[in-house]
Amino acid sequence: MRAPLPPLVSVQAFEAAARHESFAAAAEELHVSPATISQRVRSLETHLGVPLFERLPRTVRLTELGRAYLPAVRESLDDLAVATTGLFGPARREQLTVRTQVSYAATWLAPHVGDFQDRHPEIDLRVVCAVWSEALDPGDVDVDIHQGRGPWAGVHSEVLHQDHALAIRGPGDRPVESVADLAARHRVQVLxxxxxxxxxxxxxxxxxxxxxxxxxxxxxxxxVAAGDACAVIPERFARTAVRAGRVALALDGAWPARQAHYLLRPHSEPRPSPQARAFLAWLAELDERVPSL
Structure with a gap:
């Protein structure tokens, strides 16, 4: 007769905490709270009748028995994962739905989003905008990016990007000599x-x-890229096209826009999902990595 086994969730919590040397990091990985990890590890220690960790101020350290127990736990979890995948297929990938305007998706996300997918192959990314976005239930949207002048009623909003504006012209147009010269050119206005x-x-x-x-x-x-007009648009939207030579700067420099890009969340969901946090961290890094014009 097999000896009573500890609960699988407690064993998973022990292995993750041992690997990270942190209950908080284990909680992040397993999508639970640090208190839950602590409770599950303590339950396992009670089941075994021995302490597995030394609790230190900002970390945890395996005891001698914890170190002895860890290899068998890892091997068992690995064997279980291999058997599960072999019989039932790989685990379901996580889907992340990002709602934003078409200009943001086409000019800012599209040139760079492959990098996010390379870094997070476990996340299936879905970007929706324009007519399709309004048909989504709020609960179906993980990251909601909106450009304008916040805040908006009924949702929590925080600034994601402070925007600047610049003037662009067609690459074949003669250079703009002055603001008065720009004013007389064919003009495109954005609603x-x-x-x-x-x-x-x-x-x-x-x-x-x-x-x-x-x-x-x-x-x-x-x-502007196809003709002889000039336009004033957010600098972020022009970066790739200017650097590729599809459009040119009509005037040097950019100036602060009154509109900004905001991250919107329902008040009932104050904290983004782990997948959303990964995407937002990537956006912040992208801002640092891709310099402004």
């Missing part, structure tokens, strides 16, 4: 950014010879 041109140009600036209004910065960017 929702109605303040950008007036803040750039003096009140007595001449009217453009031709003006076009579009609803996304992405549309403005493509029109």
């Amino acid at each position: 929702g950014f109605d303040d950008l041109w007036p803040r750039l140009l003096p009140a007595d600036a001449p009217r453009p010879s031709r003006a076009l209004t579009v609803d996304t910065s992405l549309a403005a960017l493509e029109i």
Whole structure:
């Protein structure tokens, strides 16, 4: 007759805590609280009748019996994982749904998102925007990125990116010699950014010879790249196109925009999921890694 076995969750908590030398890090990995890890480890110690860890102020250290027990635990968990995968297939991948505007998805995420997928192959990323995003239940969205002037009623909002604006022209256009010269060029205006041109140009600036209004910065960017118009769009959206030579800077420098990118969360969900935290950490690193123009 087999001796009574300890609960599997307690064994998993012990192995993770031993590997990280931390109840907090084990809790992060197993998606539970540090208090739960502590409780499960103590339950295992009670079952075995011996202490497995020394509790230190900021870490934990295996006792001599804990070190002796760990190799057998790891081997057993590895064997169980191999058998489970062999019979039932790999564990279900985690899905992360990011809702954002089409311009952010196309100009900022698209050129770099492969790096996130390489770093987190266990996460299936889904990016939704425009008409599809409104059909999603709030509970189906893990990361909700919104550009505008916050805060918004009914949700918790925090600034994700402070935005700047800059003026762009077609790569084949003659250089812009002055602000007055820019004012007279064919102009593309983006809905929702109605303040950008007036803040750039003096009140007595001449009217453009031709003006076009579009609803996304992405549309403005493509029109400028294909023709002889100028546009003012968020600097973040122009970085890849300027560096690739698809558009050129009409004026040197950028200036703060009144709009910013915000991370929105329901008040009922104050903390992002582990997958969402991984994505947000990657976005923060991307900001550091990809310099502004």
